[in-house]
Amino acid sequence: MQLSSADVSAVGPNHGDTHGGRRGEAETVPEGVVLAARGVARRYGSHVALAPTTLDVRTGGTLALVGPNGAGKSTLLGILAGALAPSEGSVIVADPPPRIGWVPQRPAQYGRLSARENLELFARLEGIDDVEAKVASLLRLVDLAAPDRPATELSAGNQQRLNIAIALLAEPEVLLLDEPTASLDPGQRRRLWELASSVREHGGAVVFATQNIDEVERFADVVAVLQDGNVVFHGPFDRLGEKRLPFSADLDLSARFARDTA
Amino acid sequence: MTAVRLLLGKDLRVLGRSPALLVALLLYPVLIALLVALVARFAGDKPRVGFVDNDDIPREITVGGQTFDVSEVIDEVETEVDLIPLSEQDAEERLRTGDVVAAIVVPRGFVSRLQSLVRQPTLILRITRGGLAGRVERQTEALVYNLNRNLQDAYIEANLEYVDLLRQGGTGEFLGNEFDIVGLAGAERLLASLRDRRDDPAEQREIAELQAFVDEAELALTQSEETLRATANPIVLQLDDEGRRQWFLSAQVQAYALALTLALLSILVAAAGIASERDENVLGRLTRGLVRLGELVAEKIAFVTVVGVALGLALVLVLGLAIELSGSTAFASWLRLPVVAVGLAFAAAAFGAFGVLLGVLARETRTAALVALLVALPLVLLGSLPEVSVSPAAWVSRLFPFVHSVNLFESTLYDVDPAATVARELAWLLALAIAFAFGARLGIRRLLA
Numbered sequence: 228m229q230l231s232s233a234d235v236s237a238v239g240p241n242h243g244d245t246h247g248g249r250r251g252e253a254e255t256v257p258e259g260v261v262l263a264a265r266g267v268a269r270r271y272g273s274h275v276a277l278a279p280t281t282l283d284v285r286t287g288g289t290l291a292l293v294g295p296n297g298a299g300k301s302t303l304l305g306i307l308a309g310a311l312a313p314s315e316g317s318v319i320v321a322d323p324p325p326r327i328g329w330v331p332q333r334p335a336q337y338g339r340l341s342a343r344e345n346l347e348l349f350a351r352l353e354g355i356d357d358v359e360a361k362v363a364s365l366l367r368l369v370d371l372a373a374p375d376r377p378a379t380e381l382s383a384g385n386q387q388r389l390n391i392a393i394a395l396l397a398e399p400e401v402l403l404l405d406e407p408t409a410s411l412d413p414g415q416r417r418r419l420w421e422l423a424s425s426v427r428e429h430g431g432a433v434v435f436a437t438q439n440i441d442e443v444e445r446f447a448d449v450v451a452v453l454q455d456g457n458v459v460f461h462g463p464f465d466r467l468g469e470k471r472l473p474f475s476a477d478l479d480l481s482a483r484f485a486r487d488t489a
Numbered sequence: 490m491t492a493v494r495l496l497l498g499k500d501l502r503v504l505g506r507s508p509a510l511l512v513a514l515l516l517y518p519v520l521i522a523l524l525v526a527l528v529a530r531f532a533g534d535k536p537r538v539g540f541v542d543n544d545d546i547p548r549e550i551t552v553g554g555q556t557f558d559v560s561e562v563i564d565e566v567e568t569e570v571d572l573i574p575l576s577e578q579d580a581e582e583r584l585r586t587g588d589v590v591a592a593i594v595v596p597r598g599f600v601s602r603l604q605s606l607v608r609q610p611t612l613i614l615r616i617t618r619g620g621l622a623g624r625v626e627r628q629t630e631a632l633v634y635n636l637n638r639n640l641q642d643a644y645i646e647a648n649l650e651y652v653d654l655l656r657q658g659g660t661g662e663f664l665g666n667e668f669d670i671v672g673l674a675g676a677e678r679l680l681a682s683l684r685d686r687r688d689d690p691a692e693q694r695e696i697a698e699l700q701a702f703v704d705e706a707e708l709a710l711t712q713s714e715e716t717l718r719a720t721a722n723p724i725v726l727q728l729d730d731e732g733r734r735q736w737f738l739s740a741q742v743q744a745y746a747l748a749l750t751l752a753l754l755s756i757l758v759a760a761a762g763i764a765s766e767r768d769e770n771v772l773g774r775l776t777r778g779l780v781r782l783g784e785l786v787a788e789k790i791a792f793v794t795v796v797g798v799a800l801g802l803a804l805v806l807v808l809g810l811a812i813e814l815s816g817s818t819a820f821a822s823w824l825r826l827p828v829v830a831v832g833l834a835f836a837a838a839a840f841g842a843f844g845v846l847l848g849v850l851a852r853e854t855r856t857a858a859l860v861a862l863l864v865a866l867p868l869v870l871l872g873s874l875p876e877v878s879v880s881p882a883a884w885v886s887r888l889f890p891f892v893h894s895v896n897l898f899e900s901t902l903y904d905v906d907p908a909a910t911v912a913r914e915l916a917w918l919l920a921l922a923i924a925f926a927f928g929a930r931l932g933i934r935r936l937l938a
Contacts, residue, residue, distance in 0.1 A: 331770060
């Protein structure tokens with residue numbers, strides 16, 4: 228299934244750069260779009276993890292990817308992040324390419340290195356000049372306890388803080404978050420969304436995958452609902468209630484809209 | 490290259506934080522090397538061989554006037570094979586089932602033929618087909634050779650007694666019949682007496698001719714002892730083991746230990762190392778423009794090469810010191826350590842590239858480690874087979890770095906002029922490293938799925 232652009236607000240004219248299946252094509256992103264998927268799909272043998280999907284991520288907006296487990300949210304985020312090659316289609320980015328920060332669902336860090344060493348390593352790989360200052364500021368930002376203990380010895384919440392901190396190293400203009408608040412305490416959740424808002428307010432964009440409808444309602448401009456690898460709804464959150472989704476109960480959508488209607 | 494350097498530093502730091510793993514990685518291959526060397530040395534050293542005595546051989550046998558202790562002979566044989574006394578029927582059954590690999594049959598009349606000194610006694614060797622048969626046949630040939638050598642002295646002594654009888658004359662016995670002969674000395678005395686009593690010139694000439702024959706025969710028979718011994722043993726093997734190395738310090742064992750250590754260590758570390766990047770979930774993060782996939786393969790090979798060279802050199806130093814301390818002979822390779830280091834680097838890179846290939850195919854760290862071990866061991870054993878005996882295996886083993894590493898280290902450590910061998914094996918290892926690295930680069934996308 229192909230879907231036309233997802234409105235995530237818009238800033239600035241952009242000319243394309245691509246990653247994915249049709250790398251190098253001279254396709255340009257539309258006006259105000261910072262990142263766009265063009266018919267991207269991912270298959271594992273005969274299993275379709277993501278059907279061909281077209282999607283725009285607009286500057287200054289927040290797009291929520293919603294759906295039950297195995298719907299294809301993480302696959303789509305991974306493809307947008309450039310971490311996963313699509314089986315077909317391509318991802319095009321604005322020119323100059325935006326800095327993209329990706330927070331995968333499962334923390335992506337070296338378990339035997341401390342949080343500080345992880346940040347230092349990825350900072351050097353990013354080519355950051357003043358590594359120590361950058362690492363110190365990020366450790367303060369995510370308020371990570373015991374930054375010198377091996378990452379495997381950190382709690383799930385602290386591992387997720389480190390996961391987020393690594394994504395923030397490059398000062399991203401586009402932040403891709405895959406169920407980022409799953410293991411965070413309320414204070415850290417609030418801090419994360421403040422951070423996301425800051426990225427958006429500075430002309431960036433945020434895309435996040437979640438199963439938490441409260442977060443969608445509070446932070447997303449646009450929602451894309453995925454099921455079995457297909458986008459089955461795409462539009463503003465308030466129109467989501469008009470859609471009868473087979474998995475609504477899983478996401479507490481029915482109850483939510485029933486309550487809102489009342 | 491910066492990315493490779495940074496990841497290499499990371500891997501070395503992680504390895505340094507796992508001292509137990511480091512010690513295990515070093516000790517395990519060394520232990521395996523020693524065990525394999527021991528097995529290679531002693532494996533099947535004493536195959537089970539049936540012994541069928543149809544002649545009821547007595548405890549002692551007298552041949553040519555010399556008495557042999559049969560139990561001593563059997564003890565000597567049992568240093569080579571495990572002799573199991575069997576009846577003929579039992580031996581046939583056990584040969585059929587493979588319980589014994591061969592049976593030595595002593596036929597009836599063996600001892601009497603042996604003692605007769607004129608008829609060759611026969612031992613029968615019954616062997617199974619294939620497997621150890623050729624080896625047992627050679628061992629039995631060696632056994633018969635040793636028996637013959639022991640008997641030779643008795644036979645020579647007996648023959649010399651007859652020669653002495655021919656020279657001196659006297660009473661002898663042959664096949665149970667006693668006889669008197671005049672001998673060459675007696676003949677000479679008789680001829681002298683005849684010469685004094687005869688005046689006929691024609692008779693004197695005939696007596697002189699007979700006298701000349703007796704003199705020449707006497708001269709020839711005087712040489713017979715040495716001639717008999719020389720023809721019985723055309724070549725004498727003199728055992729000289731003074732000042733030589735113990736077998737466990739031999740060049741082959743050192744080269745084998747080095748290659749085996751590198752093989753297991755490099756393949757395991759490389760396979761587990763590349764797969765662990767996926768298990769840590771960092772591959773996606775790295776390959777989003779921070780590190781190219783080819784750089785990741787190169788980094789893992791570089792990591793294994795650094796570790797392999799360090800541990801390999803440590804092993805060379807330990808072996809060298811052991812040789813020096815054993816006092817048998819000096820370790821000749823101290824000056825060649827730089828060449829050894831180059832060889833270690835090439836070998837570790839080739840093994841490492843192969844390990845990375847296995848790692849990207851296996852995808853998960855535990856699976857990768859298991860697959861690496863399961864694949865490495867047969868390849869090592871394949872490379873240990875004698876080339877002449879199993880040529881298809883030798884051809885297959887040439888496509889893997891083990892046999893080239895063994896050849897390289899053997900030549901580097903001890904050849905008088907190793908240049909040609911070293912160059913050839915380095916070229917092989919480089920080619921294999923490139924081929925495996927290319928395969929790993931092609932397959933690494935599997936880790937991103």
